[in-house]
Amino acid sequence: MRFIYFILVFSFISCTPMKRMQTGISRGLIGSEKISIDGHEVYCSEGPVCSEVEVLAISVENRDGGRVRVTFKNRTDNQALVQVRLQIISADGEVLAETRAENFPIPPTQEKVYEMPGVYKKDAKVRVMINTAY
Amino acid sequence: MSKKVLPLIAMLIWTPACTYVTKQKKGATIMDVSQEDTLGGTGTSSADVRSMAERIAREISSLTWPKDLENPRIALLHFDNQTRFAFDPNVIKDRLLIDLVEFSRGGNLRFTENPEGADYILDARITALSKGSQAGVSDYLLYSFKLRDKKSDTLVWAFSYETKKQGRTGVMYR
Numbered sequence: 001m002r003f004i005y006f007i008l009v010f011s012f013i014s015c016t017p018m019k020r021m022q023t024g025i026s027r028g029l030i031g032s033e034k035i036s037i038d039g040h041e042v043y044c045s046e047g048p049v050c051s052e053v054e055v056l057a058i059s060v061e062n063r064d065g066g067r068v069r070v071t072f073k074n075r076t077d078n079q080a081l082v083q084v085r086l087q088i089i090s091a092d093g094e095v096l097a098e099t100r101a102e103n104f105p106i107p108p109t110q111e112k113v114y115e116m117p118g119v120y121k122k123d124a125k126v127r128v129m130i131n132t133a134y
Numbered sequence: 135m136s137k138k139v140l141p142l143i144a145m146l147i148w149t150p151a152c153t154y155v156t157k158q159k160k161g162a163t164i165m166d167v168s169q170e171d172t173l174g175g176t177g178t179s180s181a182d183v184r185s186m187a188e189r190i191a192r193e194i195s196s197l198t199w200p201k202d203l204e205n206p207r208i209a210l211l212h213f214d215n216q217t218r219f220a221f222d223p224n225v226i227k228d229r230l231l232i233d234l235v236e237f238s239r240g241g242n243l244r245f246t247e248n249p250e251g252a253d254y255i256l257d258a259r260i261t262a263l264s265k266g267s268q269a270g271v272s273d274y275l276l277y278s279f280k281l282r283d284k285k286s287d288t289l290v291w292a293f294s295y296e297t298k299k300q301g302r303t304g305v306m307y308r
Contacts, residue, residue: 065196083168101168102185118192118237133170 040126041089049130052076053106058126066120070128071113074106081105084114087127096121103133175305176273177219178260178297183229186295190279191233193293194256195241207244208234208281209252217262217275219307226258226277254290255282272300 031047040058044050057071068088074080084104088097097119106112120126158164165171168181199206210231213223234245246252256279263274274296281291 100184100188101166101181102188103168103170103181116192117189118196 040128042128042130045129045131049082049132053080053082053130055128055130056111058128060120060126062122063120064122065118066122067115067117068120068126069113069115070126071111072104072106073111074109077108079105079108081133083131083133085129085131086116086119087129088119088121089125089127090121091123091125096124101131173305174301175307176271176299176301177217177305177307178221178226178275182295182297183226186277187226187229187233188237189295190230190293191237194234194281194291195238195243197291199243203253205242205244206254207246207252208254208256209246209249209284210234211247211249211255211257213258213260215260217260217273218264219262219273221307223258223260226260249284252284255284256280257282266303270300270302272298274298 033044033047033050035042035044035050035055037055038058040060042050042055042058052075054073054075055070056073057069059069059071061067068086070084070086072082082104083101085101086097086099087095090096099116099119102114104112104114168184170179170181194208210227213227215221215223231245231247234243238245249255258277258279260275260277262276265272275298277295279293279295280289282288283290
């Protein structure tokens, strides 16, 4: 009986570290990923997103209020849907502008350009954040 | 008690104690506004409204305006919903007006809902191409935005936002 009480107490005490371990393992397996492209940055919240949908190029109109273009490729045979968000970052790492998360569908095996007008700041770095869309 | 049963008991106790505490349990789920809900539907979603408003506002705020206009005034007028989805197009207009003000902050653009004294008129129309069969429905929605010079009544800028969604019937829009 004592042993059961011990297990009961132990299970409640150990729940937080246990949960941390569980989520840590799944994070390790799924993992986020950072990739550098054309001097800009791509951040995938989950590694598999970047393995299914690839960023081929990032180009900008180098002026304040310029346009940002991100070329995606769907490497799968499925209709892909990702959630894209852009951050414009200064040399000091300050986030100068940020767009809203936008659902971006890409047909199977196709390339498609995501374009956001009026967001760029001269000589800044773009961070493309890609999430799974729910 | 058998030693084989004890780990089983421990598991049974541990499992419910360690469920996700951040998981929402109440009847209504509170969602991120850019998230698609699980009800489906092939019409306009909150994510569409937010995305199109941001794009248009950013585009308009980065346009070059005639130098003789010190503070170009843009009036947002009628947004016409001609689709089968019975939703209020003012949800797009209001989101757009707020975004225009936000993204043009520090600039010389002015916005109004009154055409009196405006230099430009911005209006929009939502049209659709809808298909349906026993397998489901498909809707292509075209949101077209037009900016007209009020004096000359000519088009100076236009923008379109398009969605195509396929799904099942039975989702109601208000």
